[in-house]
Amino acid sequence: MATIDPVASQASYLRAAANLLAVSSPTASTFLGLARVQxxxxxxxxxxxxxxxxxxxxxxxxxGNVMIPGWSCAIKGKSRCKQKERRTNAKTDTLVTKIVYCCSRCHRQTEQPLPAQPRRHLKRSKTLASIESTVMASRSSNDVELRTPKTANASSKQRQKARKGGLQAMLAKNKTQSSNQGLDLMDFAM
Known part of the structure; x- marks a missing residue:
């Protein structure tokens, strides 16, 4: 059987009771919160x-006030900046290293440090290198094709083929629609 710690169970009971009474009776909630802190x-x-x-x-x-963000406390992010980086013109990305909780009842500020995020090192894999080389090769072949000038006759012939294909496709579509002219539901409507 697992042993139950009586102090931990008392602390969790006091926390639950303080949270339940936080809105309806803030004074009683504060008393229970202070008992939990003690x-x-x-x-x-x-x-x-x-x-x-x-x-x-x-x-x-x-x-002993129950800290509910936006209601009974305010939260601010505190970052560590060097004096050299504090320039009005330069915008720097600073990481928030601490969260500051400010109690709205007694105005005490409690700082809670955030764990440092591990740095990510991106390693170039062999697949990325091979993909980049194929992309560069295809770009160079496309550049060669773009550099060759097209004659006026070739472009006009291409436009003519596209127009013919469009007109012929429309005519073929109209033919198939006209040949399937059977009875329709609207033919029986009165």
């Missing part, structure tokens, strides 16, 4: 970093 701080050596991060994100550690 309980987790008492068992802090046993608590994992994941539990502590969740506690920072869910409940204000100063007043």
């Amino acid at each position: 309980l987790v701080q008492d068992m802090e050596p046993e608590a994992t970093t994941k539990e502590l991060d969740t506690l920072r994100r869910d409940t204000c550690r100063a007043c």
Whole structure:
């Protein structure tokens, strides 16, 4: 049988109760949130970093307010920029390294660091290199074809063939439609 940790179950109960009362009774919710903070701080050596991060994100550690973004707290992204990069003219892509939660009840700011994203290194595979070489070869052959000038007679002959093909196709289509002139449903309508 799995053993149930009584402190963890108490903390989850206090969290659920505080979340349920957050809208209807904010004062009672704050009291329950503060009790949860005290309980987790008492068992802090046993608590994992994941539990502590969740506690920072869910409940204000100063007043016990349940942190609901846009309602009981404000969220800002904080990035680390060097002084050299802070130019008004230059636009730089800065990565957000911390999220700052600002409690709307006591105005305490809680910073939560974000995990660093692993850098992606793109390796050129053999298939990409072969595809690029075939594309370059086809482009060079197309360039040679485009460079050869076409005569006026050749282009007029091509236009004439296209026109004939279009007219002949239309006539053939009309022939097949006229030969299938049988009775239609509209023939029986009164």
